[in-house]
């Protein structure tokens with residue numbers, strides 16, 4: 150397996166508007182020293198509560214959000230040091246699928262033009278080649294070529310997400326960033342789109358950075374999972390290790406909030422933890438573990454010292470008392 154993406158110590162700080170002309174400038178740390186690796190042909194799920202920094206991490210990793218520090222090696226080349234022109238060349242290797250297929254497609258354009266647009270913008274192939282590719286991709290994602298002259302509103306939500314996927318594939322990307330790609334869809338349709346993404350991954354050798362707040366969805370598509378809390382990865386593991394033996398109390402709480410039937414029946418099943426309260430503010434993150442105030446295991450050391458990621462079997466976990 151070859152390494153596609155190697156993100157090292159990525160940090161994103163947003164400058165907040167000043168309260169007054171002479172007021173001090175405050176920063177919000179949306180992503181704090183995040184590191185992860187993604188192998189070619191694999192899918193990494195990024196999960197966590199709203200505001201934990203999932204989207205900002207993925208956007209910074211493909212340089213659509215400016216990062217404050219860190220490295221993003223894409224096939225060994227640091228994206229953060231590329232010139233705009235070099236980055237433009239790289240753009241075709243990375244595409245995005247968004248949550249809402251209703252608003253991400255231009256309502257006034259025919260879907261053939263919508264799907265073809267990335268090739269037009271990047272000047273890929275002749276017009277005849279682009280049109281042939283659109284037909285090919287339309288079939289690949291399970292749509293009929295006779296629908297190509299319709300407008301987005303003439304399709305269902307699931308079909309619109311198929312159109313977004315076809316559009317994303319036009320440039321032959323190696324990495325797809327999927328930001329909550331099925332959250333806006335009915336459950337039955339969600340399964341169809343997840344199956345399509347899983348099939349495309351194996352047929353085309355695609356890699357996914359897959360953002361979701363829904364562990365069930367991540368379980369369906371991903372090989373590895375990173376759990377984020379207040380801008381940091383608190384646990385990172387192969388899917389099986391994460392679901393079978395979560396090490397961080399936050400991951401345990403997330404999983405117990407939505408246990409599968411098999412997990413309920415398993416011998417090691419413990420009563421669901423309830424996560425009370427809210428995460429701390431990302432404007433002044435706490436000195437120690439950000440989860441300490443909500444953690445049933447927290448002790449003094451947790452409030453004083455930030456736990457570093459440490460290996461427990463196949464899992465990396467940032468907790469003073471893992472397991």
Ligand SMILES: Nc1ncnc2c1ncn2[C@@H]1O[C@H](COP(=O)(O)OP(=O)(O)OP(=O)(O)O)[C@@H](O)[C@H]1O
Pocket residue numbers: 163177178179197198199200201202203204205206362431
């Ligand atoms: N442009 C911005 N300026 C200031 N703060 C921002 C900006 N974008 C995001 N944030 C803040 O950064 C933090 C992380 O946001 P982000 O959208 O990455 O989280 P998320 O886990 O993807 O959440 P959600 O699931 O709600 O999309 C949040 O506190 C958010 O308010």
